[in-house]
Amino acid sequence: xxxxxxxxxxxxxxxxxxxxxxxxxxxxxxxxxxxxxxxxxxxxxxxxxxxxxxxxxxxxxxxxxxxxxxxxxxxxxxxxxxxxxxxxxxxxxxxxxxxxxxxxxxxxxxxxxxxxxxxxxxxxxxxxxxxxxxxxxxxxxxxxxxxxxxxxxxxxxxxxxxxxxxxxxxxxxxxxxxxxxxxxxxxxxxxxxxxxxxxxxxxxxxxxxxxxxxxxxxxxxxxxxxxxxxxxxxxxxxxxxxxxxxxxxxxxxxxxxx
Amino acid sequence: xxxxxxxxxxxxxxxxxxxxxxxxxxxxxxxxxxxxxxxxxxxxxxxxxxxxxxxxxxxxxxxxxxxxxxxxxxxxxxxxxxxxxxxxxxxxxxxxxxxxxxxxxxxxxxxxxxxxxxxxxxxxxxxxxxxxxxxxxxxxxxxxxxxxxxxxxxxxxxxxxxxxxxxxxxxxxxxxxxxxxxxxxxxxxxxxxxxxxxxxxxxxxxxxxxxxxxxxxxxxxxxxxxxxxxxxxxxxxxxxxxxxxxxxxxxxxxxxxxxxxxxxxxxxxxxxxxxxxxxxxxxxxxxxxxxxxxxxxxxxxxxxxxxxxxxxxxxxxxxxxxxxxxxxxxxxxxxxxxxxxxxxxxxxxxxxxxxxxxxxxxxxxxxxxxxxxxxxxxxxxxxxx
Numbered sequence: 001x002x003x004x005x006x007x008x009x010x011x012x013x014x015x016x017x018x019x020x021x022x023x024x025x026x027x028x029x030x031x032x033x034x035x036x037x038x039x040x041x042x043x044x045x046x047x048x049x050x051x052x053x054x055x056x057x058x059x060x061x062x063x064x065x066x067x068x069x070x071x072x073x074x075x076x077x078x079x080x081x082x083x084x085x086x087x088x089x090x091x092x093x094x095x096x097x098x099x100x101x102x103x104x105x106x107x108x109x110x111x112x113x114x115x116x117x118x119x120x121x122x123x124x125x126x127x128x129x130x131x132x133x134x135x136x137x138x139x140x141x142x143x144x145x146x147x148x149x150x151x152x153x154x155x156x157x158x159x160x161x162x163x164x165x166x167x168x169x170x171x172x173x174x175x176x177x178x179x180x181x182x183x184x185x186x187x188x189x190x191x192x193x194x195x196x197x198x199x200x201x202x203x204x205x206x207x208x209x210x211x212x213x214x215x216x217x218x219x220x221x222x223x224x225x226x227x228x229x230x231x232x233x234x235x236x237x238x239x240x241x242x243x244x245x246x247x248x249x250x251x252x253x254x255x256x257x258x
Numbered sequence: 259x260x261x262x263x264x265x266x267x268x269x270x271x272x273x274x275x276x277x278x279x280x281x282x283x284x285x286x287x288x289x290x291x292x293x294x295x296x297x298x299x300x301x302x303x304x305x306x307x308x309x310x311x312x313x314x315x316x317x318x319x320x321x322x323x324x325x326x327x328x329x330x331x332x333x334x335x336x337x338x339x340x341x342x343x344x345x346x347x348x349x350x351x352x353x354x355x356x357x358x359x360x361x362x363x364x365x366x367x368x369x370x371x372x373x374x375x376x377x378x379x380x381x382x383x384x385x386x387x388x389x390x391x392x393x394x395x396x397x398x399x400x401x402x403x404x405x406x407x408x409x410x411x412x413x414x415x416x417x418x419x420x421x422x423x424x425x426x427x428x429x430x431x432x433x434x435x436x437x438x439x440x441x442x443x444x445x446x447x448x449x450x451x452x453x454x455x456x457x458x459x460x461x462x463x464x465x466x467x468x469x470x471x472x473x474x475x476x477x478x479x480x481x482x483x484x485x486x487x488x489x490x491x492x493x494x495x496x497x498x499x500x501x502x503x504x505x506x507x508x509x510x511x512x513x514x515x516x517x518x519x520x521x522x523x524x525x526x527x528x529x530x531x532x533x534x535x536x537x538x539x540x541x542x543x544x545x546x547x548x549x550x551x552x553x554x555x556x557x558x559x560x561x562x563x564x565x566x567x568x569x570x571x572x573x574x575x576x577x578x579x580x581x582x583x584x585x586x587x588x589x590x591x592x593x594x595x596x597x598x599x600x601x602x603x604x605x606x607x608x609x610x611x612x613x614x615x616x617x618x619x620x621x622x623x624x625x626x627x628x629x630x631x632x633x634x635x636x637x638x639x640x641x642x643x
Contacts, residue, residue, distance in 0.1 A: 085302035085604065098600040102523065128445050134384040135373040154373050155296075155366020158384055160306040164446020166599040170306055170366065172297040191295035192366025248445040 048224035079178030122252030284618010323467020325430030347402035449527035499559035551581030
C-alpha cells in the first residue's frame, strides 16, 4: 500500500488521539467501573443511579416464585445439580424463619408462616464479598450491582465465607453436563469459580428488566432507589419492608414487603 | 552447604524415600482433583473451606513460633538459644512452604494464582497474608542459611544479616495476626467475629510451635551427635507451659462472653461444636478431646518434675501439638460455617482423597524440614569435629 505524506500525518494524528484516550482509560482503571460503564451503555440500556429490588410477598405465590427461579436459572445457564452440597443457585426459596435469621418470631402471622421468600444476592451497598476478594474478581458497579468476573476469579472462596446471606455458589465440578437446555446468549462457567446473581446486568444493557422480574407478575419491583418517583421508592413509601440482616452494616438492597 | 543433604545414613535416605512416596500419592490425587474439581473433597456450598485451609491456619502458627527462639537470643541475649535458632528458623521455612501449598491445593483455579499479584487489592486481607507469608519465608531462608554458614566458618554472621534478624522478630507474629484477620473481619460469621481471635491464634501458635520444636530437638538428640541442649529444651518447655495456659484462658474468655451474653449468632456455633445441634454432633468428641487435652497439658507442664523428665515432657508436648491441631485443624474452620447463614446445618468431614492430598502436603513440608535439619545437624557435627 502506498501512502503519501498527508495521509501518513493524518494517521499519526489519529493514532495519537486514540492513544491519549486510551491513556485516559488507564487512569480511569484506578476508579473501577466507570470506564466499563461508559463503554457498555447503549441507547436502549436501562440505567439507574442505584438499582434496588422490592419483593412483594403478598403478591408472591409458590408457583410464581418457582417461575422466577426457572427463568433466572435458564437465562444464566445455572446447572441443575441435585445435591445440596454441590448445587449452584442464584435465586431460590426459603421460609421466613431461615431467610430472616436474627429476627426470630415465636408467633408470626398465619400468612407469613407459609409464605415463600425468594432469596438472592442482596447487592449490598457495602458488600463484604467485594472487600475480601484478593483479585477484584468481584466488584461493585457505580449503579450498585455487585458483579462477578469468572475469568479473573481464582476460586479462593473468601467471598463465600464473607457473604452473610449464603448468596454465592462455587463450581465444585464442571457445570456444563448439568445444564439441561443451554441458553447460548449467556456464557457457561468452568469448574473452580464462584458465581451468583448479577441483577441481570446483561439484560439491563439490552433494555430488558431482570428475568425474575419479568416472570414475577408484578411481585418483584426493580427500579432506581435514588429516584424518589421510582416504583421501588413508591413501594417503600407505601409498605413497611424488611431486609435480611440489616444489623451487619452491609446495607442490602433487596427489600421484602411482608 | 547443600552437599550435606546429599550424603546421609541409610535411615536418612529411608525417611526421604517414605516422604517422597507419600508426596507421590498426594500428587497423583491432586492431579485428579485438578481434572474433576474440588468435588472430590468433603467441602460444600455451606462449608466452603475445609481441611486445606485449616492446615494452612495451623501451620502459619507453627511458622510464627520461630520467634520464640529468635527473640530471646537476639533481644535478651539469652545465649543458650544460639544453638537452636537455626532449628526454629528452618522449622518456619518448612511450615510456610506447607502454608503456600495448602492455599494452592485449595484454589479452584490454581493456574490463576498470580492474579493476586497482577491485581493487588489492598482492601483484601488475603492479599496482605500473601505478602507477609512470602516475605517471612524469604527472611527465614536467608537468615537461617547465612547464620549457619557463618557458624560453619567460625565467624560471626555478616553485618547485613542483623537488620533482617531484627525485622523477622515483629514479622513473625504479624503473619499469624494477619491470618486471624482473614476470619475475624468477616461480619456474618459469629464464631469468627471476635477480637480475641488474633490473641488466641498467637497463644496456640506459641504453645504448639515450641512443643513441636521440643519433639524435633529430642529426636535430633537421640539420633545424631548434635545435642540441641538440655537447658534449651527446658526453657522451651516453660514457654510451652505459659502459652498453653494462656491459650486455655483465652478460650474460656470466649466461652464466657458467648454463653453469658446468649447472643445466638455467636452461641450457635459453640453449641454445635461443644454439644451438637439438632442431632448433628460429628465434632463434639473431638472438641472435648481437644479442650481436655489442652487443660491436661497445662497442668502437666506446670509441674516441674514432668517438664524435667524428657519422656513425660515429650508426652505433654505431643498432647499440646495434637489438641491445638484439633482446635484449629477441625474446629475453627468448620465451626465458623456451621450453622450456615440460614441457620441450617451441613456438616463437614474430609474425604479420603482430600486427606491424602493433605498428607502429601505435610510430607512435602517434612521433606523440606528433613533436608534442612540434615544440613544443620551435619554442619553442627562437623564443627564439633
